[in-house]
Amino acid sequence: MMSGGLVSIREALSSLKPTEQKVAKYILEHPEQVVNVSVQRLAELAQVSEATIVRLARSLHLKGFQELKLRIAADLATKPKHAESSYQEIRIDGSIDSLIDSISHNNMQSIQDTMTVLSSADAARAIEALSQARKIGVFGVGASAVIAEDFKQKLTRINRWCETAFDFNSAATxxxxxxxxDVAFGVSYSGQTEDIIQSLQIAKENGARIVTLTKFGNNPVAETADIRLFTSSLENSIRSGAMASRIAQLNVIDILYIGIASQNYEQSVQSLERTRKAVSWAKRNG
Structure with a gap:
């Protein structure tokens, strides 16, 4: 069953146009009511035009209001509580048991929410593009550099030509x-990182296909892309946000990696075995 309507709205809320925000907030406050009304009735209740509701659905990367209603209905059936309250605030003065529970819970919640906003069709397109690329350039700054380096390490082990860049000078080069x-892969949870935006634009001008991994919603990094991949992380605390969003991004990287490796399974397995032996030999003789 399709779900993720409420998660998508919350994640995209800050990037929506004012009139779209108005109806989005109404939906978040009255989800049970919205699944039972027509687009005309919702327009009256939220005091917006029907066209605004259609534009909201498109901003959420959905086909229309009917799909949005179906996703909200699925959310209500599977998540009685609002997604916002399902994240736990991390208390630095709490016990170790509470720390283990809250961080683990938030990481799992972030992955589950990401599953509702990650398009399987776009993931398949990204895997296909990355698999066919002569060279893959992965761009990430700050915390996103960790994600970029993880992807490079995985791709290198299956003999894919991959380079990373963590600052503008190296990225532009x-x-x-x-x-x-080639494929340029830009990682930016916020979708606002200027160095990534400029680097992807340079790559695009040179003909490279652009794949991005950002938080859900409209943002400048995603706008440069041919293929857009999204994650979700809706914690109440900025301290936990940087952690759970990283876990969600790494989960998507794992999906892409296994997808790419499976495109040519036998060669991937042989490459993994060669790299394993090489590392083992180096350790024995180092």
């Missing part, structure tokens, strides 16, 4: 030498 045979 990498992007400037990409071609239409």
């Amino acid at each position: 990498l992007a400037a030498n990409m071609t239409e045979e």
